[in-house]
Amino acid sequence: MSVLTERSAAEIARDVNARKLSAREVVDATLAHVDAIDAEVGAYLTPLHDLARATASRVDERVAHGERLPLAGVPLAVKDNMCLVGTRTTCASKILERWSAPYTATAVQRMLDAGCVPIGKTNLDEFAMGSSCENSALGVTRNPFDLTRVPGGSSGGSAAAVAAREATIGLGSDTGGSIREPGAFCNLIGFKPTYGRVSRYGLIAFASSLDQIGPLTRSVEDAALAFDAMGGHDPMDGTSIDRALEPTATALREDLRGLRVGIVREFALDALGPEMAAVYERAYADLKALGATLVDVSLPTAEHGLATYYLIAPAECSSNLARFDGVRYGLRVDGPDVNAMYERTRAAGFGAEVKRRILIGTYALSSGYYDAYYVRAQKARTLIARDFADAFAGCDLIACPATSCPPFAIGAVSDPYSMYLMDYYTIPMSLAGIPALSVPCGWVSEGGTPLPIGLQLAAPHFAEGLLLGAAHAYERATEHASKHTPRAGAPA
Amino acid sequence: MSAYEAVIGIECHVELKTETKMFCGCRNEFGGEPNTKVCPVCMALPGSLPVPNRKAIEYMLRAGAAFDAEIPEFSKFDRKNYFYPDMPKNYQISQYDMPLTQGGVVRYWLEDGTMKTCRLTRIHLEEDTGKSTHAGSGDGRIAGSSYSLVDYNRAGVPLMECVSEPELHGADEAVAYLESLRRTLLELGVSDVKMEEGSLRCDANVSVRLVGAAELGTKTEIKNMNSFRSVHRAIESEIERQTTALESGARIVQETRGWDEIHGVTHPMRSKEEAHDYRYFPDPDLVPLEIAAAHVEHLRGALPELPWRRFERYTVQYELGAKQATQLIDNPALARYFDRVVEASGNPQQSTNFVLGELSRLANERGVSVAESAVTPEHVAELIGMVEAKTINSKIAKEVLTRTWDGAGSPRSVVEKEGLAQTSDPAAIEKLVEEVLGANPGVVAEYRSGKVAVAGFLVGQAMKASRGKADPQLVAELVKKRLG
Ligand SMILES: [Zn+2]
Numbered sequence: 001m002s003v004l005t006e007r008s009a010a011e012i013a014r015d016v017n018a019r020k021l022s023a024r025e026v027v028d029a030t031l032a033h034v035d036a037i038d039a040e041v042g043a044y045l046t047p048l049h050d051l052a053r054a055t056a057s058r059v060d061e062r063v064a065h066g067e068r069l070p071l072a073g074v075p076l077a078v079k080d081n082m083c084l085v086g087t088r089t090t091c092a093s094k095i096l097e098r099w100s101a102p103y104t105a106t107a108v109q110r111m112l113d114a115g116c117v118p119i120g121k122t123n124l125d126e127f128a129m130g131s132s133c134e135n136s137a138l139g140v141t142r143n144p145f146d147l148t149r150v151p152g153g154s155s156g157g158s159a160a161a162v163a164a165r166e167a168t169i170g171l172g173s174d175t176g177g178s179i180r181e182p183g184a185f186c187n188l189i190g191f192k193p194t195y196g197r198v199s200r201y202g203l204i205a206f207a208s209s210l211d212q213i214g215p216l217t218r219s220v221e222d223a224a225l226a227f228d229a230m231g232g233h234d235p236m237d238g239t240s241i242d243r244a245l246e247p248t249a250t251a252l253r254e255d256l257r258g259l260r261v262g263i264v265r266e267f268a269l270d271a272l273g274p275e276m277a278a279v280y281e282r283a284y285a286d287l288k289a290l291g292a293t294l295v296d297v298s299l300p301t302a303e304h305g306l307a308t309y310y311l312i313a314p315a316e317c318s319s320n321l322a323r324f325d326g327v328r329y330g331l332r333v334d335g336p337d338v339n340a341m342y343e344r345t346r347a348a349g350f351g352a353e354v355k356r357r358i359l360i361g362t363y364a365l366s367s368g369y370y371d372a373y374y375v376r377a378q379k380a381r382t383l384i385a386r387d388f389a390d391a392f393a394g395c396d397l398i399a400c401p402a403t404s405c406p407p408f409a410i411g412a413v414s415d416p417y418s419m420y421l422m423d424y425y426t427i428p429m430s431l432a433g434i435p436a437l438s439v440p441c442g443w444v445s446e447g448g449t450p451l452p453i454g455l456q457l458a459a460p461h462f463a464e465g466l467l468l469g470a471a472h473a474y475e476r477a478t479e480h481a482s483k484h485t486p487r488a489g490a491p492a
Numbered sequence: 493m494s495a496y497e498a499v500i501g502i503e504c505h506v507e508l509k510t511e512t513k514m515f516c517g518c519r520n521e522f523g524g525e526p527n528t529k530v531c532p533v534c535m536a537l538p539g540s541l542p543v544p545n546r547k548a549i550e551y552m553l554r555a556g557a558a559f560d561a562e563i564p565e566f567s568k569f570d571r572k573n574y575f576y577p578d579m580p581k582n583y584q585i586s587q588y589d590m591p592l593t594q595g596g597v598v599r600y601w602l603e604d605g606t607m608k609t610c611r612l613t614r615i616h617l618e619e620d621t622g623k624s625t626h627a628g629s630g631d632g633r634i635a636g637s638s639y640s641l642v643d644y645n646r647a648g649v650p651l652m653e654c655v656s657e658p659e660l661h662g663a664d665e666a667v668a669y670l671e672s673l674r675r676t677l678l679e680l681g682v683s684d685v686k687m688e689e690g691s692l693r694c695d696a697n698v699s700v701r702l703v704g705a706a707e708l709g710t711k712t713e714i715k716n717m718n719s720f721r722s723v724h725r726a727i728e729s730e731i732e733r734q735t736t737a738l739e740s741g742a743r744i745v746q747e748t749r750g751w752d753e754i755h756g757v758t759h760p761m762r763s764k765e766e767a768h769d770y771r772y773f774p775d776p777d778l779v780p781l782e783i784a785a786a787h788v789e790h791l792r793g794a795l796p797e798l799p800w801r802r803f804e805r806y807t808v809q810y811e812l813g814a815k816q817a818t819q820l821i822d823n824p825a826l827a828r829y830f831d832r833v834v835e836a837s838g839n840p841q842q843s844t845n846f847v848l849g850e851l852s853r854l855a856n857e858r859g860v861s862v863a864e865s866a867v868t869p870e871h872v873a874e875l876i877g878m879v880e881a882k883t884i885n886s887k888i889a890k891e892v893l894t895r896t897w898d899g900a901g902s903p904r905s906v907v908e909k910e911g912l913a914q915t916s917d918p919a920a921i922e923k924l925v926e927e928v929l930g931a932n933p934g935v936v937a938e939y940r941s942g943k944v945a946v947a948g949f950l951v952g953q954a955m956k957a958s959r960g961k962a963d964p965q966l967v968a969e970l971v972k973k974r975l976g
Contacts, residue, residue, distance in 0.1 A: 322582035
């Protein structure tokens with residue numbers, strides 16, 4: 001029974017389309033598994049049993065009517081910052097705890113149109129602000145490979161759900177690493193497409209110029225299938241790119257011959273400690289063994305990525321989150337006048353990290369500080385993007401660490417700055433708007449528990465096909481992901 | 493003569509007449525049940541995103557071209573951040589440092605026909621807010637109210653903000669400026685520009701200074717004016733208030749003042765100390781706008797005749813009075829009709845007489861507009877031709893016009909059918925004159941004894957005998973000749 005939950009999206013869709021398997025069987029198995037283990041994992045904030053069953057039946061009908069759906073019957077976990085009509089959409093915040101979305105996000109809708117079945121809405125750091133899922137106001141999510149550890153964040157719920165076989169594809173959103181870091185922490189492919197490739201319509205904004213939806217999957221092929229289904233121009237998003245999407249799932253490679261892979265001079269591996277450094281040395285060697293030519297590239301301004309990001313993202317968030325005021329929807333705490341109502345509502349509704357970022361952002365945009373902070377950060381962002389453009393003049397892909405440490409224990413990182421450092425390797429790609437992913441590249445052991453490590457690959461704008469193709473070759477050759485099974489949700 | 497002069501700048505907000513709102517697909521219409529013309533975007537629901545309305549941008553460019561503004565190739569939207577319940581996102585999408593148009597000039601004319609100019613600072617595009625109703629505060633303001641209701645139907649309607657330089661001197665100029673702005677936007681078809689429906693709203697920055705002073709005085713911003721008449725009254729009242737204050741040695745405080753229509757005075761609303769820091773920054777949800785120079789050139793070339801140009805054509809080329817010209821310009825359908833009459837008749841003066849005279853009187857009386865009546869511009873030109881050729885006189889012409897209006901056919905056919913052609917045969921008229929003189933020997937005697945004014949009576953009698961058809965000039969000549 002539970003072997004169904006082990007299957008890839010490609011396998012499920014193939015068998016459902018061939019009517020060897022019904023979407024309803026897949027979804028019933030998945031829901032049973034969720035019921036059995038999610039109390040332990042805590043991936044879902046809102047499981048959607050009824051909707052899942054009804055949607056699965058509808059998929060079976062569509063298939064019976066001769067439709068061929070690229071993701072027929074594939075169980076989908078949706079990060080709870082994406083709208084799905086009629087379901088609670090909370091952003092893991094008290095301010096939206098009881099808000100039900102009256103419309104569906106474009107990316108979610110496209111996944112449903114492709115045959116996916118929504119299993120539930122998953123936990124995240126409140127408003128996607130965090131790297132461990134610990135900033136959720138509504139629940140704790142645990143890493144399925146070690147339940148004492150974090151799943152990463154902010155898309156930690158979707159990552160944990162897919163790692164624990166509570167879904168086959170997870171939708172995440174990545175602003176500075178929020179798909180790639182939990183992907184790495186949960187032994188998954190975490191893929192952030194080029195900014196503008198996947199519509200943001202219906203994704204509750206954290207930082208509009210950086211947010212991008214992407215998949216978390218257990219295989220590169222599934223990530224490619226998901227991207228092909230959700231990507232492409234959307235007239236509802238003014239920043240969506242009107243450019244044809246070449247299918248990626250049919251262009252996966254088996255080797256890296258002819259590719260130049262850039263190794264970033266400034267990202268010295270010894271900073272990571274001997275065990276992780278060894279994993280990455282091995283990963284680079286494997287890329288070479290697959291036929292790639294390793295070249296030295298430089299990203300001289302990348303070290304300023306973190307400081308740049310922590311001005312731009314809070315500035316945008318301070319304005320994006322102004323709409324949560326108690327007037328039209330969400331939490332309202334009454335007061336003697338409208339200003340008191342705003343203050344009380346926002347004081348009670350937002351968590352500490354969200355407030356911290358709103359304050360930083362408000363400060364950075366204030367008159368007298370705007371030029372020194374916001375404007376300078378935008379200039380730095382331009383320089384970082386230029387560094388990538390220069391680097392890609394000499395290579396086809398860049399390889400580097402996805403994270404600076406393996407998944408850490410819940411509660412172990414308490415000061416915000418240390419938490420911000422988690423995204424050190426992923427933020428520069430976000431600032432440049434280029435596609436990047438993390439792919440499992442090995443394991444380290446802490447206290448006898450094997451913990452997954454991710455390799456980050458990045459490509460020039462719109463080169464998702466190349467990026468996924470290369471990741472596929474690496475995944476096939478190394479098979480790191482399958483070396484250990486999660487403690488939670490392992491097949492019975 | 494006051495030693496002080498007023499300096500006024502006007503800031504207008506004009507709702508653009510697009511089919512849909514600025515950043516979503518909701519209908520852009522005035523009125524309706526509260527909160528029925530809304531969607532996730534204009535209600536700022538979580539996750540919704542704005543997509544700019546191309547038509548609104550086009551309308552802005554058209555207005556910029558009409559006011560000779562500079563239209564840069566690059567523009568962008570910014571967020572203006574402040575909290576207010578009628579603004580759903582708690583920021584307004586507006587334009588800060590790179591508006592769609594910069595500079596420009598509004599040409600306007602005063603009642604006496606003097607043409608003036610007032611430069612524009614800029615015109616930018618933004619979104620309108622919703623409308624709040626505050627209950628229980630007495631003055632209708634949010635402070636002290638027990639509850640407030642918000643209608644978001646207007647939220648997100650495209651709004652053009654048009655800011656003038658402080659170059660207007662007095663209420664007459666301010667209102668004449670506004671009228672010209674309004675006429676131009678109407679002619680361009682970009683807005684209804686109705687103050688009563690709020691599609692035109694304006695504030696006035698008023699200051700006074702000693703005549704000849706180089707520095708501007710301290711200004712106040714006047715709000716709550718809901719008609720051109722109240723703009724005029726408010727500005728006059730404010731100029732008087734400031735002048736009186738300065739003459740008595742008091743100081744003007746920079747503040748916002750509300751116009752009180754009932755009492756005819758302005759009241760302080762809030763002082764500038766509470767000025768907001770709006771934390772403008774480029775809206776990351778909207779990509780910068782690139783405006784092709786070739787497109788702007790095309791727009792400049794495709795402009796209709798603007799009201800100020802039409803005014804010049806009417807007053808300079810056609811030698812119409814300022815009042816007549818303005819009357820025509822304020823009725824664009826009538827002006828177009830008038831232009832066709834002039835074109836067909838080649839006689840602007842007679843065209844004015846008929847269009848603004850008898851035709852407008854008939855339109856008023858019958859409740860049908862001139863343009864929609866049975867009288868075509870060609871009919872009027874035909875009539876003018878018959879008057880010029882003395883086939884009929886102007887009195888008969890009016891009669892013929894009424895018949896044509898009522899569907900009796902073209903003026904020429906009416907004249908022919910009813911035998912209304914003027915009699916200008918000297919022999920026939922001479923016979924008439926002789927009969928009149930013979931029948932009035934007493935009057936003839938009076939004339940000959942020196943009371944020459946009685947000739948008019950004899951002319952009138954002769955005209956009457958011709959049933960109005962005789963050429964009045966010829967009759968007068970013959971009467972004088974016979975009496976001579
Ligand atoms: Zn709308």
